[in-house]
Amino acid sequence: VFKIQANMDPNHRDRIAFLRVCSGRYSSGMKVKHRRTGKDMKLANAVTFMANERTRMDEAYAGDIIGVHNHGQLQIGDVLTEGEALTFKGIPYFAPELFSRARLRDPMKAKQLEKGLRQLGEEGAVQVFAPLVDNTLLIGAVGQLQFEVVEHRLKAEYGVDAVFERAGIHTARWVTCTDNNHLNEFVKANQSRLAKDVDGNYAYLADTGVNLRLAQERWPKVQFHATREHGQQLG
Template identity: 50%
Template sequence: DRNKVAESIAIEGLDDPKLAEHVPAHLLEKLLEEVEMARELLPKLDPQAVLEGHMTPIWFGSAINSFGVKELMDGIGAYGPEPQVQTAQPRKIAPEEKKVTGFVFKVQANMDPKHRDRVAFVRMASGHFKRGMKLTHVRTKKPMAISNPVLFLASDRELAEEAWAGDIIGIPNHGQLRIGDTLTEGEALRVSGIPSFAPELLQGVRAGDPMKAKHLEKALMQFAEEGAAKVFKPSIGSGFIVGVVGALQFEVLASRIEMEYGLPVRFDNSQFTSARWVSGDKQALDKFTETNKQHIAYDHDGDIVYLTRLQWDIDRVERDYPDLKLTATKEMMV
């Protein structure tokens, strides 16, 4: 009966005989073995080591059926550090400063499919933010009135009347805010140290309907700006190469593109296995891109990316082009 509410059963520890009534024998044996392994092999939680950044606590649970979620949230409250000094250019930001600063660390599109909305998640680094404040968007030097900031808890959202250093607020916007952007009360500060990592898995992507290639490009750029995937445009030929860090992300992307944009897509194996950002002297860069056209692509910011098939490709570039630098991370400071 789907209307019946599941009944909660209290289990008092791992040696409670009631466990055997509700967990099949082979799974119970596995559970006991794995818990013992975790307890024996993992070091004891040291709250001071957590605060100093030497240890990360692990919680076990399952978000899909809400098991362990409350414990995780309580634990973050109990063991999480207070807001720290934030690395930025040209100076660091202290959490106790009176003026408001914050930075975008995540962008999520289409959270409400009916409204094609985009929400930038902003971590407050200092000051006391109040709804309606005008903040300077440092990258564009333009003022932004933050009139409807949101606080999120699971699927609930409410207007954020105020926020302090350490809080996270969501700012609905139409694409002005990107990961790495800094908001201040006027000072030209840029928060640094938000890395973008090279993807481990690369695949080609095309729309099921070739006439919809433009729509696909728009959808892919949206996900690239979110940080949900890396999107590379090869310098030769048409189409895009999408990079992710976990294979399941391809399925998630395909499903989101179909649901949010009405576009069935196909992912195909790519000849490339990894990507590196390329930087260096313009003359050396131009010569390099001209000679290695079949390996060159551009990310959604227009930065040059070298697509590789083998570690040998990377070794060869480092040997033949000592003036250039290949990196597996890119600073998300804009």
């Protein structure tokens, strides 16, 4: 899965996961293994797109790109096989350098805002982080244009009128540790600076570069990562 697109049909609020067939053959109704979860899935009603037109695909071969309806079970980077234990790499997340919080003009739209941000986060339009000690979602990006695109899409696709305000965060680093007890100590000591991403990974939110360096010096057993693969659960 290399792309997820929400609301391709505004009338039905659907989400499409785009897959490249890397080998073998797709046929409508086939059963596949979802490698990330280990669960079996049935693939049916795949489509291909030409401009705004959809065409149903009953068969597809290596090199073809198909779209399947996604109800949240598929993420970017997921691999579907006929049972083989295959994984692919090369779709990275980069640690964002810009962070904002969304402020609603209408507080009654809080649920729509959360749904919109989570779905746009799943498709990679921005990165969404849930702080451990705050219910306000953080939005991370590598460029200001991403915030403008998300602001427009929230209004057009979810009926949410929101403005983005800077969150005062310098950068983020995903954190792992081979010693679970030590990681738990780190989390307990740094709750106010930690958040979880869409895959449930811990991310350390540093307000300055100095703060990040101090954290790395104080916790030498903890690894701070500037990138991770889509769909990867670190640990």
